[in-house]
Amino acid sequence: MGYHTQEYRANAPLLDKPIRCKGKNAWLGVGYYFWTELEFAHYWGQDFKVSTGYYDISRVSIDVENCLNTVFDEDCYFFFRKKIEETIDIFKNRNLTVSLEQVHRFLTDNVWTKHGIEGIIYDDKPTNPRKSDRIYSEIPDLYYKKRIQVMIFSLKNIRNFEIYLEEQN
Amino acid sequence: MLDYKKLDKEITLTLQQFDKEQLERWIEFDKNRETMENLLSGETVMLELESIRVRKLSDPRENISSNTNNTFAKAA
Numbered sequence: 001m002g003y004h005t006q007e008y009r010a011n012a013p014l015l016d017k018p019i020r021c022k023g024k025n026a027w028l029g030v031g032y033y034f035w036t037e038l039e040f041a042h043y044w045g046q047d048f049k050v051s052t053g054y055y056d057i058s059r060v061s062i063d064v065e066n067c068l069n070t071v072f073d074e075d076c077y078f079f080f081r082k083k084i085e086e087t088i089d090i091f092k093n094r095n096l097t098v099s100l101e102q103v104h105r106f107l108t109d110n111v112w113t114k115h116g117i118e119g120i121i122y123d124d125k126p127t128n129p130r131k132s133d134r135i136y137s138e139i140p141d142l143y144y145k146k147r148i149q150v151m152i153f154s155l156k157n158i159r160n161f162e163i164y165l166e167e168q169n
Numbered sequence: 170m171l172d173y174k175k176l177d178k179e180i181t182l183t184l185q186q187f188d189k190e191q192l193e194r195w196i197e198f199d200k201n202r203e204t205m206e207n208l209l210s211g212e213t214v215m216l217e218l219e220s221i222r223v224r225k226l227s228d229p230r231e232n233i234s235s236n237t238n239n240t241f242a243k244a245a
Contacts, residue, residue: 030202095189115176115180
């Protein structure tokens with residue numbers, strides 16, 4: 001199950017599919033982003049989907065069989081890490097500077113899909129709380145919760161998209 | 170199920186095939202894509218217009234002075 005957060009818009013029809021992320025927030029590459037836990041879907045809405053004052057959360061079933069599971073699969077984690085580092089070296093060895101976001105987007109554009117990979121499951125550590133009263137851990141800087149995102153390249157991996165919670169704030 | 174050992178070798182080969190020119194072209198493509206996305210989502214973007222160096226044409230015969238012994242000036 002994945003959760004997808006978008007701005008609530010009073011006069012717009014409800015979404016019937018997730019919105020593809022292409023801008024600066026597409027840090028793992030261009031694709032469809034989901035949270036695996038509702039808690040973080042709310043935090044994303046509260047922090048980044050506030051221009052109308054409210055946000056909606058949709059839920060969806062995701063086929064992750066051919067996704068890189070860097071969170072729970074040890075072999076995959078070390079494979080993923082090695083490919084990131086190899087990509088950074090490819091740019092550096094050609095005297096080009098590159099950011100980590102660019103590395104992820106480059107791999108999504110040019111490598112992952114060409115080799116049958118359909119998405120990435122990633123644990124983005126919750127070290128950037130926007131609200132001081134939000135407690136990620138009782139012991140600051142020791143975060144026991146994984147903030148897991150699933151990023152899917154294509155809608156073909158998605159089933160049963162539906163609005164789950166409307167007009168949240 | 171993904172075979173990481175197989176993918177490891179194949180992807181290393183894919184990455185090594187990119188030369189500097191191809192990487193620079195992708196960087197430019199990525200930059201333009203992000204600018205377009207920011208523009209469409211209503212954010213402030215910085216657009217750099219192509220600049221053209223202005224070269225002023227001049228002809229010394231057009232600079233007529235009353236103190237010069239210019240044949241064109243006399244003719245006029």
